[in-house]
Amino acid sequence: MPNSDLLMRFMFDQHPVRGELVRLDRSVKELLRGHDYSPSVKSLMLDLSCAAALCATSFKDGSETMLQLKGESGAPLRYALVNIRADLSFYGSAALEQGAQPAPGGAPLLSLCGAQGILALTVFPAEGERWQGLVQTDPDSVQNTLEHYFMRSAQLPTSFVLLHDPQCECAAGLLLQVLPDEQNAALSLEHLTVLARSLTGQEALKLPFEEILQRLYAHESVRVFAPLPLTFRCNCSAERCLTAMSKLTPGELGELINDGGTSMTCQHCGRSYQIRAAQLQALLKESS
Numbered sequence: 001m002p003n004s005d006l007l008m009r010f011m012f013d014q015h016p017v018r019g020e021l022v023r024l025d026r027s028v029k030e031l032l033r034g035h036d037y038s039p040s041v042k043s044l045m046l047d048l049s050c051a052a053a054l055c056a057t058s059f060k061d062g063s064e065t066m067l068q069l070k071g072e073s074g075a076p077l078r079y080a081l082v083n084i085r086a087d088l089s090f091y092g093s094a095a096l097e098q099g100a101q102p103a104p105g106g107a108p109l110l111s112l113c114g115a116q117g118i119l120a121l122t123v124f125p126a127e128g129e130r131w132q133g134l135v136q137t138d139p140d141s142v143q144n145t146l147e148h149y150f151m152r153s154a155q156l157p158t159s160f161v162l163l164h165d166p167q168c169e170c171a172a173g174l175l176l177q178v179l180p181d182e183q184n185a186a187l188s189l190e191h192l193t194v195l196a197r198s199l200t201g202q203e204a205l206k207l208p209f210e211e212i213l214q215r216l217y218a219h220e221s222v223r224v225f226a227p228l229p230l231t232f233r234c235n236c237s238a239e240r241c242l243t244a245m246s247k248l249t250p251g252e253l254g255e256l257i258n259d260g261g262t263s264m265t266c267q268h269c270g271r272s273y274q275i276r277a278a279q280l281q282a283l284l285k286e287s288s
């Protein structure tokens with residue numbers, strides 16, 4: 001697959017609109033590995049990963065951007081999240097409520113999140129306070145939900161095309177966004193979006209980026225930038241496990257020491273960390 005795990009930005013010479021193309025293969029396979037996601041959750045994670053990659057570059061002050069979906073009370077989806085850093089490394093996971101099964105068929109996001117689901121977009125700047133924007137989930141797609149968000153909250157009209165193949169566990173996406181403070185960009189965006197929506201899954205997942213742009217925008221002058229690599233990288237570590245363990249009470253630590261140690265499994269990547277009794281003993285000593 002050409003241009004796998006890459007994101008490429010582009011600009012139009014005749015329109016105040018910028019664009020991005022992304023294709024995820026190995027990185028998103030790593031994100032899905034070890035999780036026994038149902039088909040609808042797997043599709044959601046493929047879309048959410050592409051969306052996070054496309055959003056990450058929209059917030060230039062962001063050192064990390066997190067896209068998180070939550071179902072309404074009683075809905076099957078407990079959460080789905082993808083967190084992406086400024087270097088375009090990302091991780092994430094999803095979980096359904098105990099015993100919950102989304103109804104097959106019907107609008108995909110509605111059956112997972114209910115009518116009152118929420119998408120939260122959180123930016124953790126390198127410096128300063130984090131900020132968060134919220135938008136109600138669209139019944140159909142992450143793509144529509146994000147378009148509502150950028151229109152209403154960010155006042156920055158943006159179009160998304162998200163396509164994936166759950167069998168091959170790969171995904172691709174395209175973003176078009178008006179440049180800030182540009183008047184009369186709406187018509188340009190509309191025109192370029194109509195063309196973008198003609199992109200098929202086969203083209204999005206298989207063709208080199210430049211050929212996609214050639215097919216969609218043969219009559220436009222498009223400038224492309226050097227593609228940037230995307231990787232899967234979790235945030236778990238032995239140190240983080242010990243930090244979490246240090247929040248336990250002396251009594252709880254004592255029980256684990258008596259058990260001869262314990263293990264912790266990362267909810268995102270499934271990696272397991274063994275914590276020895278001697279390490280717990282040291283934590284107990286520090287806390288007393």
Ligand SMILES: [Zn+2]
Nearest residue numbers: 234236266269
């Ligand atoms: Zn992990």
